[in-house]
Amino acid sequence: MKRRDALKNLSLIPIGSGLALGLSSTEAAAATPPAPKRDLFKELGVRTFINAAGTYTFMTGSLMQDEVVEAIQATSRQFCLLDELQDKAGEKIAALTKAQSAVVTAGCFSAITLGLAGVLTGNDPEKAAKLPHLEGTGMKSEVIIQKGHMIGYSQALTNTGCKIVYVETIDDVEKAINDKTALLWFLNVQSDQGQITHEQWVALGKKHNIPTMIDIAADVPPVSNLWKFNEMGFDLVCISGGKAMRGPQSAGLLMGRKDLIAAARVSMPPRGSTIGRGMKVNKEEIIGMYVALEHYMAYDHDKEWKEWEARVATIRSAIQNINGVITEVKVPKLGNVTPTLHVTWQKESVKLTSKELQEKLRAGSPSIEIVNNGDEHISITTWVMRAGEEKIVAQRLKDELSAALA
Numbered sequence: 001m002k003r004r005d006a007l008k009n010l011s012l013i014p015i016g017s018g019l020a021l022g023l024s025s026t027e028a029a030a031a032t033p034p035a036p037k038r039d040l041f042k043e044l045g046v047r048t049f050i051n052a053a054g055t056y057t058f059m060t061g062s063l064m065q066d067e068v069v070e071a072i073q074a075t076s077r078q079f080c081l082l083d084e085l086q087d088k089a090g091e092k093i094a095a096l097t098k099a100q101s102a103v104v105t106a107g108c109f110s111a112i113t114l115g116l117a118g119v120l121t122g123n124d125p126e127k128a129a130k131l132p133h134l135e136g137t138g139m140k141s142e143v144i145i146q147k148g149h150m151i152g153y154s155q156a157l158t159n160t161g162c163k164i165v166y167v168e169t170i171d172d173v174e175k176a177i178n179d180k181t182a183l184l185w186f187l188n189v190q191s192d193q194g195q196i197t198h199e200q201w202v203a204l205g206k207k208h209n210i211p212t213m214i215d216i217a218a219d220v221p222p223v224s225n226l227w228k229f230n231e232m233g234f235d236l237v238c239i240s241g242g243k244a245m246r247g248p249q250s251a252g253l254l255m256g257r258k259d260l261i262a263a264a265r266v267s268m269p270p271r272g273s274t275i276g277r278g279m280k281v282n283k284e285e286i287i288g289m290y291v292a293l294e295h296y297m298a299y300d301h302d303k304e305w306k307e308w309e310a311r312v313a314t315i316r317s318a319i320q321n322i323n324g325v326i327t328e329v330k331v332p333k334l335g336n337v338t339p340t341l342h343v344t345w346q347k348e349s350v351k352l353t354s355k356e357l358q359e360k361l362r363a364g365s366p367s368i369e370i371v372n373n374g375d376e377h378i379s380i381t382t383w384v385m386r387a388g389e390e391k392i393v394a395q396r397l398k399d400e401l402s403a404a405l406a
């Protein structure tokens with residue numbers, strides 16, 4: 001019997017029981033974590049849910065790998081010097097990602113701010129203390145971005161006091177560059193919406209001796225993106241740690257040129273009087289991020305992909321024969337590259353708006369979060385679920401859609 005068939009035959013056993021995962025009882029016992037001493041979510045009255053939506057910060061991102069939680073536990077009982085830890089962890093991270101240097105930041109957003117701060121200040125703490133007030137300091141103050149790469153997260157750049165100059169063509173870049181230009185910033189997830197390619201962007205930076213930075217926050221998988229842009233020649237590469245890598249949600253990486261990483265650290269804790277003082281990463285998260293990266297890189301990525309697909313197939317097969325329901329599996333080309341199930345339905349057949357369905361799934365037990373795309377369209381991903389949860393989602397979705405049949 002195939003694993004998938006085995007799973008199909010199981011009824012809905014509560015998650016946490018290894019039996020729901022098709023494990024033997026001894027495996028199940030080993031896989032079942034000891035009951036926590038306190039149920040703090042319950043105590044606080046905070047709703048928990050099955051995340052069938054994806055790595056959204058407002059849904060607290062992703063669940064840390066067990067190895068990360070263990071590393072956090074194991075390192076929480078001793079002190080060390082923050083800078084020494086960043087040096088040593090940074091060396092390991094740089095070696096893994098084929099970067100010259102690296103540092104653990106408080107997420108991708110802070111990597112962007114700190115990376116740019118370093119470009120502006122170099123190794124001068126007095127300059128760092130002046131940010132975000134650049135006028136009259138002699139520091140540069142402009143960042144060039146392609147119009148197609150406009151995104152709210154560019155606030156991470158303007159936090160330093162810099163202004164953004166938008167361009168469309170290579171010619172525009174050549175004209176926009178002046179002695180105030182600090183950085184050429186590139187957004188991988190919207191790279192198909194700009195006219196200038198990655199390689200051209202890097203070449204422009206090299207030609208004019210201006211650093212280039214790329215935001216690849218949500219761009220693993222594929223795992224190769226962890227080193228691709230370092231090898232391509234971007235001077236700084238910023239990524240989230242708490243998305244697909246399942247490191248601490250409040251961690252990320254700034255990778256790149258040795259001098260620029262050192263300069264970025266001038267604005268980082270433990271140093272005060274900096275715009276980065278509030279972007280602290282504790283020792284446990286620094287080590288947790290390192291372990292997340294190391295372990296993520298060693299994953300069997302094909303196997304993981306097949307598991308995500310199998311979960312999507314489980315949900316899809318439960319609902320695809322419901323009258324008026326149309327299902328389709330798509331994989332985004334850029335950002336959050338994971339099998340994504342799109343469910344739409346004819347409103348004559350299923351008397352339910354996507355908002356009503358979202359609310360019903362949310363109100364159920366266990367609560368489930370999906371993405372509401374408006375009208376009669378929802379989408380589901382399975383990559384941040386725990387194994388077995390897809391069966392609950394499949395059943396609940398089937399029940400709600402069937403109940404609403406005209």
Ligand SMILES: *Cc1c(COP(=O)(O)O)cnc(C)c1O
Nearest residue numbers: 107108109110153217218240252
């Ligand atoms: C998630 C995201 C960020 C912010 O990353 P954090 O790690 O949450 O700070 C920045 N840019 C893009 C494109 C993102 O998707």
